Amino acid sequence: MPTPPLALYVHIPWCVRKCPYCDFNSHGAREIPEAAYLQALLADLETDLERLPHRALESVFIGGGTPSLFSPQTIGRLLERVARRPGLAHDAEITLEANPGTLEQARFRGFRDAGVNRLSIGAQSLDDTLLQRLGRIHDARAVVEAVTAARDAGFANLNLDLMCALPGQTPAQARADLDAALALEPEHLSWYELTLEAETPFGRHPPDLPDEDTRAAMQEAGRERLQRAGFEHYEVSAHARPGHRCRHNLNYWQFGDYLGIGAGAHGKHTLPQGRILRRWKRADPGAFMAAAMAGDAVAGSETLDPAEAAFDFALNGLRLTEGVPMSLFTQRTGLPAVHLEPARGTAVARGLLQDRPDRLRPTxxxxxxxxxxxxxxxxxxx
Ligand SMILES: C[S@@+](CC[C@H](N)C(=O)[O-])C[C@H]1O[C@@H](n2cnc3c(N)ncnc32)[C@H](O)[C@@H]1O
Ligand code: SF4
Incomplete structure (x- = not known):
C-alpha cells in the first residue's frame, strides 16, 4: 500500500474579536502570548515529526483563528523549522489565513519573505452594512487594500473567503458581492453559505436569514457567475482558476495524511500496517501550551475500523465535484472496494451517484x- 502524501496544519487560536457566527476554536484576545505559543508549536511539531521520521511534507496551512495577528518573524521561525525537514518541495504550497482588519503593507512582505506563498483573506462580504451585521472588524475598503497590498508584496496566489445567505441579504446584494470579489481577481474563491452554529450568538439568537428557496437561487446564480468568470467549481464551496486548486485542502478531500499542530488541531496518519489513526490536540490554548512543553499535547486518538475508514473516505471524497477514483479507496484505506457496498449500490439506484465502476462521483x-x-x-x- 503506497504511503499517502503528508500535509501540515498549524492552528493559531486567537482573533482580535470573536465573530458572532463562528464556532472555530478561536478566542478574542487583547494580549496574545505569541512567543510562548511559538515555543509550544515548535515542541508539538518536534514530537509529531519524531513519530513519522521518513515522510516528506507536501503543503503547509497556517489557519485559525487569525494567524495574521502573529508577526512575520514568528511565522518565519516556524517555517524555518518546517523547511529543515528533508523533502519539503521548493514549490510546496504554504498558505496563511489573514483577516483584512489585521494587515498592513509591511506585514505582507514579511509573510512573503518568511516563505508564505498563498494568502487566504477572510473578506466575507464587500458590503459595509453586511460586514457590520456579521460583527467583522473591517470594512470593504480594508479588503480591497489587503488584496492590493498582497499583490504589491508579490503574492501570486490569493484566496478570498466569501459568505452568502447573510442576514437580510437580497439576491441582488449576493450578486454584487460576488462581482466585487471577482473584480479583485483572486486565483481562488471559497464561497460559503452562512450556517447557524448552535453554540454561537447567531445560533442562540438567529438573525433573519434568506429563506431556503432564496438561498438555493443565490447559490445557483452565484455558481453560474463564477463559472462564467472562468472558475472551476471543484468542491462544495471551493472555486479556482485553472491550476489554482488548493493543494492542501485537496489532500484532505483525497484522504491524504496530515499532521495537526496547535490548540485543538486534528491530524490523521496511516500506520505502517495500514490502519488509520486520528489524533487531536488539547483545545484550550493554555492547556495546549503547557502540555506541548511537557512533550505530549494529544488530547485523544482513535484508530478507525474498516467501516469507519470507508465512511470517512466517502465523506471527504464526495465533496469533490469530480469525486475520487475507486483505486484511491484501496490505496488510502488498504480495503477492497466491496467495503463501500451496499451504500454505493443504493446511492446509484437513487440517482445520487454516477453508475461507474472506476469512480465514486456524485451526480x-x-x-x-x-x-x-x-x-x-x-x-x-x-
Ligand atoms: C477559520 S475562518 C479563518 C479566516 C479569518 N479568521 C477571518 O475570518 O478572516 C475560515 C472561514 O470560514 C468561514 N466561516 C466561519 N464561520 C462560518 C459559518 N458559521 N458559516 C459559514 N462559513 C463560515 C469564513 O468565511 C471564514 O473566513
Ligand atoms: S476572525 Fe475568523 S476565526 Fe476569528 S472569530 Fe471571526 S470568522 Fe472566526
Whole structure:
C-alpha cells in the first residue's frame, strides 16, 4: 500500500474579536502570548515529526483563528523549522489565513519573505452594512487594500473567503458581492453559505436569514457567475482558476495524511500496517501550551475500523465535484472496494451517484443532496 502524501496544519487560536457566527476554536484576545505559543508549536511539531521520521511534507496551512495577528518573524521561525525537514518541495504550497482588519503593507512582505506563498483573506462580504451585521472588524475598503497590498508584496496566489445567505441579504446584494470579489481577481474563491452554529450568538439568537428557496437561487446564480468568470467549481464551496486548486485542502478531500499542530488541531496518519489513526490536540490554548512543553499535547486518538475508514473516505471524497477514483479507496484505506457496498449500490439506484465502476462521483442530484448521499455510508450500528 503506497504511503499517502503528508500535509501540515498549524492552528493559531486567537482573533482580535470573536465573530458572532463562528464556532472555530478561536478566542478574542487583547494580549496574545505569541512567543510562548511559538515555543509550544515548535515542541508539538518536534514530537509529531519524531513519530513519522521518513515522510516528506507536501503543503503547509497556517489557519485559525487569525494567524495574521502573529508577526512575520514568528511565522518565519516556524517555517524555518518546517523547511529543515528533508523533502519539503521548493514549490510546496504554504498558505496563511489573514483577516483584512489585521494587515498592513509591511506585514505582507514579511509573510512573503518568511516563505508564505498563498494568502487566504477572510473578506466575507464587500458590503459595509453586511460586514457590520456579521460583527467583522473591517470594512470593504480594508479588503480591497489587503488584496492590493498582497499583490504589491508579490503574492501570486490569493484566496478570498466569501459568505452568502447573510442576514437580510437580497439576491441582488449576493450578486454584487460576488462581482466585487471577482473584480479583485483572486486565483481562488471559497464561497460559503452562512450556517447557524448552535453554540454561537447567531445560533442562540438567529438573525433573519434568506429563506431556503432564496438561498438555493443565490447559490445557483452565484455558481453560474463564477463559472462564467472562468472558475472551476471543484468542491462544495471551493472555486479556482485553472491550476489554482488548493493543494492542501485537496489532500484532505483525497484522504491524504496530515499532521495537526496547535490548540485543538486534528491530524490523521496511516500506520505502517495500514490502519488509520486520528489524533487531536488539547483545545484550550493554555492547556495546549503547557502540555506541548511537557512533550505530549494529544488530547485523544482513535484508530478507525474498516467501516469507519470507508465512511470517512466517502465523506471527504464526495465533496469533490469530480469525486475520487475507486483505486484511491484501496490505496488510502488498504480495503477492497466491496467495503463501500451496499451504500454505493443504493446511492446509484437513487440517482445520487454516477453508475461507474472506476469512480465514486456524485451526480448533480447527489451534489445537491450531499448530506443524504453521505448518510448512506454511515457505518451500520452507529
Ligand atoms: C477559520 S475562518 C479563518 C479566516 C479569518 N479568521 C477571518 O475570518 O478572516 C475560515 C472561514 O470560514 C468561514 N466561516 C466561519 N464561520 C462560518 C459559518 N458559521 N458559516 C459559514 N462559513 C463560515 C469564513 O468565511 C471564514 O473566513
Ligand atoms: S476572525 Fe475568523 S476565526 Fe476569528 S472569530 Fe471571526 S470568522 Fe472566526
Amino acid at each position: 448533480d442530484l447527489g451534489r445537491r443532496y450531499l448530506d443524504d448521499l453521505v448518510a448512506l455510508f454511515i457505518p451500520q450500528g452507529n
